[in-house]
Amino acid sequence: MRNGGGASMSIRKLTMRTPDEAEAVFYEAFQHCDSAVMEALWADGDVVCVHPGSGAIIGHAQVARSFTHIFSNAQRPDIQFSVVQRVASDDLAVHLVTEDIATGQGAMARVLATNVYRKYAQGWLMVEHHASVVQAGSQPTTVQ
């Protein structure tokens, strides 16, 4: 269902029917360090990605390469995600998401991500991911 292309080895774009489905696929790809799926869930063109503490990476190929680089240096991370807030129009959706990432020895890092999805003819694709680490001891907020 999710493979918009032909054989599973040549995924070009995924077919995702809702922003929530796209988000689930994104975190599944992250969790499994799956570069092919990650590449296939982003829209073409000037998509943009901000990894924690980093500058902006613009363009499909550049964003895909950044994830391949991250995945090549990572164990499969244990990520739990939870949507804090959704704002949507007919063809654009913005989610604020908490990512709780196990960093080993029982430690956890909390990341907040703004994920933006856009509706195309074949379905919803990711167009932005902006992630930032929530520093320990940051001021109390409504998200614990």
Add this chain to the structure above:
Amino acid sequence: MRNGGGASMSIRKLTMRTPDEAEAVFYEAFQHCDSAVMEALWADGDVVCVHPGSGAIIGHAQVARSFTHIFSNAQRPDIQFSVVQRVASDDLAVHLVTEDIATGQGAMARVLATNVYRKYAQGWLMVEHHASVVQAGSQPTTVQ
């Protein structure tokens, strides 16, 4: 033009005709530490704000209070902003923006912000601001 309310002392919501106008007002309010304008340019309801390194603040009153708190502890900051990327539908707009903030003694901090605006009957209002510091020495990106 921008005052949707009556007297200028009782701004309730601003009237901003485009996302770019809303963004200019946001950074003007930031630069001038103007809590009243800041409060008036955010939509009501479950708007969300992530200050650099912090958790998510949800709700109009809570977000407005967070800016009042920041402004009470700040000199008027020197902020230059530049839009890196825009994604928009008829009634929702997402901008990725660089903020270059002079931090004194000639030092600069670079922040990346995702700003989200929504169109209401009276015009465009802010519904999300997610900011993160670009750490010195972060990997090269397409935004210098």
